[in-house]
Amino acid sequence: MNISKDDKIKLAQRIAWMAAGFALIMAVLLIANFAQTKLNKPIDNKTIPELVKRLSENPGDETLKTEIRAFDLMARKAYFTSQWQIRTGIYLMFLGVIISILAIRYILAAKSKLNEIDSVEKVNELDKLVAQKWVIYVGSGLIALALGSGFLASNSLKDYMVNENIAVQEEKPVETAVDPAIQEQASTPVDQAVPVAVPTTTENAVSSNVPAETNATVVPAATIAAKPAGLPTQAELKANYPFFRGPEGDGVAFQKSTPTDWNGAGGKNVIWKVKVPKAGFSSPIIWGNQLFVTGADAQSRVVYCYDKTTGKLLWEAAADNIEGSPAKMPKVTADTGLAAPTMATDGRAVFAIFATGDVIALDMSGKRLWARNLGVPDNHYGHGSSLIVYKDKLLIQYDTNKSGKLIALDTQTGTTAWETARNSKISWSSPILVNTGSRTEVILTTNPNVNGYDPQTGKELWNIACLSGEVGPSAGYAEGMVFAANEYAKLVGIKIGGGTPEIVWEADEFLPEVSSPMAVNGLLFIATTYGVLACYDAKTGTKNWSQEYGDAFYSSPVYADGKVYITDMTGKTHIVKASKDYQLIGTPELGEKAVCSPVFQDGRVYLRGMNNLYCLGK
């Protein structure tokens, strides 16, 4: 058989067309398949989580388990089959492309021996001149572009470093007034008996020996004198809810018959609900019949006092006209805000702090006792540490990007009783008060230290470096053991009281990021940002159980009446029995997002959501 050259070319043409068409079909199929698998990844499958949810409600259901397994296997098989299809499809498409290209090349070669390229008109000298011109244009264009983008690009690294300097300058006026006195104290913490008067509330702050009583511009001296004398007793404190995470700041509420069932949206067991005028993430505190929260925005920082029984707003007081308070609000993130720290009270006065560094003391009727600015904290999220009161001292953990301090202010006058410089990085945790039997300590967590201080003098009692990162969780305490943890660091159990404090165990399976550890009855509870509540043996650090709820925990677990309450960010409160075995008691919903910790008083729960404050119970 003798095939002519023309026939060969025709055949090659046909092959080229067919192969090209085949490749095109493959391409279309591939794109369709690709889109399909993009849409149906087994990991995004909606059915399985649905089934798993049903299983968690019904853990014993064997048929459901088999169903889930079968479904999972099916989804995976489907995925891998389509992966295989894509691969094979690509190979086939390429085969088509290659065949058609070879055929085309054959045709071209067969048609004429040498194919010339499509050329352009050329005039050598002129072309060179044009090319020179263009090289100059493009070269200059590149340079202009580089210069322009260089000028426009802001170097936020430099800004970050420069910003710190700016912050220093802003704070200067206050700093100069306070510093000399503070430095003296920082090295040798002065006993409360010799308080150093550092009046910062007044315009006269510069001349630091003006007595505090002259602050008449803000508060009449008479108000201060009218303050009830004496310190709150231990029993009084325990009966109320004076601090963040309860009377000792460690998450244990001494309350009975706490409710377990409510529904914020549906109104079930909602005794009252009010909208707090300004936003804030501070949890409520309670004394007697009064409940206090703070709220803030760029315009003002406000303390609100509600009637605990009815939810009626009794009074509100703005923290304004404070010497040294910044005119421009410090930059804070939305999830911290300007009013994150929880207030504190000793039953004689209430105390509040804001991200501006403003501290304010009000008497129970809302009259200002004193106010001062501690220097705007250099804090890239916003100041977060809550207040606590020991006897006649308001304790403030003031760990900023610039320095770390523990400050004690006289509750009556606001003057600095003592101030201890801390060798620490910035933190967002709050002080807790611990009675070890032999003495009372205030315990702080930060990067890298967990340390105990004498609340009377500010003297550091002990110090263990064990944390890292940006520490948000405060310490937990029970029966001679301090618990500290931070995400990406570790969880430690530290034995204090009797001998040098030392780490007796460490764990790292579940670590909290914001929520604080809470220990009670030999058990330790940890709530993580990825939605797990874990229970450890407080003595040994062995895990008793862990439960994944899925929604993040920012608020801290609180113990009350044999139960542990922990509210997740969606507003669901998971109530479990405080025991070695996991036992869910209820999961009542608030109906709005929440990051505050629940507060207990007289058989009721007070919970602050993103917008509203609720009183829940019967």
Place this chain on the structure above:
Amino acid sequence: MNQLKRYFLLISVMLYGAIQSFAAEAKQRFPKPEFDTGYVQPHTTAPSPRYMLLQYFDVLVLLIVLSVVTWFVLKKRSRKGVFWTSVFSLLYFGFYREGCICSIGSIQNVVLGMVDPTYAIPFTALLFFLLPLIFSLFFGRTFCAGACPLGAIQDIVAIRPIELPKWIQKVLGLIPYLYLGLAVLYVATKSEFIICRYDPFVGLFRFDAPYNMLILGILFLAVGVFVARPYCRFFCPYGVLLGWMSKFSSRHMTITPAACIQCKLCSNSCPFGAIDEPVVETGKRRSNVNRLMTYFVLLPLWIGIGGFAGSMMHVPLSRFNQTVYLAEQIIEHPEVKNDPKNIDVRTFMSSGKSTEQLVQEADTIRRQFYWGGWLLGGFMGLVIGTSLINLSKFRKREDWEPNKTNCLSCGRCMDYCPVKKEE
């Protein structure tokens, strides 16, 4: 010229010596993490001998392929031979070895070997870097003609090549220099292997490119039907080095096997615009010389301004560095610290480092980019300045000749020449 070559060989040997001596000190780069969870560390295993052997086998294949192509181009003068060798290279280095190891990417290994004493450059990578350059120094870019899989895949699809106006070729021809400069800058700052990352064809070789790289590869091939070998001519950073070497090659291929008879038959044969035509000086001699002198005088200015512009670019340029990017992200959006899905942020958080430390580190890297920017910009200024000088230089040429820098030694033009080899 011969002396120059000898120097190059000497430098190659010294380079190898220097890098190897660094390698001797190289220890495990990161200490093993300690786990308290009872996890047992697996033993470090050396790569299997077969794997090592395969690597040396690759070098051998490269050497053979280079020799064969060179033989086809210079001795046999056979375009067909070159073509089929390149198909073999495409199949072997491209599809079988999946585009890795590759001479183009080896630039980065070499640079890293020079700046990072803890990095031991694999011997094979070094050979892949040097062999084509050495061949090029003697015989022209025969590597491009038949050994480079990237070149081969583009060559195959070049079905209807058109000629681009000179000014477009010149302007686009600046890109490879920029690419080379950037590649070196990013390796020297230990930021990124951009040549590998943006290799448009490796995805095709492996059949599993990320979607957009696959599209880019297909795009290059589609353009390559009309604009022959677009990657080679307007992007390839290794091509720059090969071009430099090839410029000095004494045994470069010629279009005609004997004496050019000025028939002009080959003038439209090169799809890559790599044939220089005969030139006779036109225009006023004086003004030509003046222009050339001006360009010479302006050269330092180009370098200076280019360097300054490059240094100005250091902020945006350094954003492609992981650390700098992370630091900026954390400063500008501190809320990312709470994002459980952001792996980089999580890794950083778990390292226990403070934001300040991170910012410090990022700032150090950014400063490196500042000086790197000066060098890169100065280099680009030099490239632009010299390309202007080259464009206005007048060198008398009587015959049609391949431009040694740009000619890929593909051998197409040889078939057009009616002069036959004297036996």
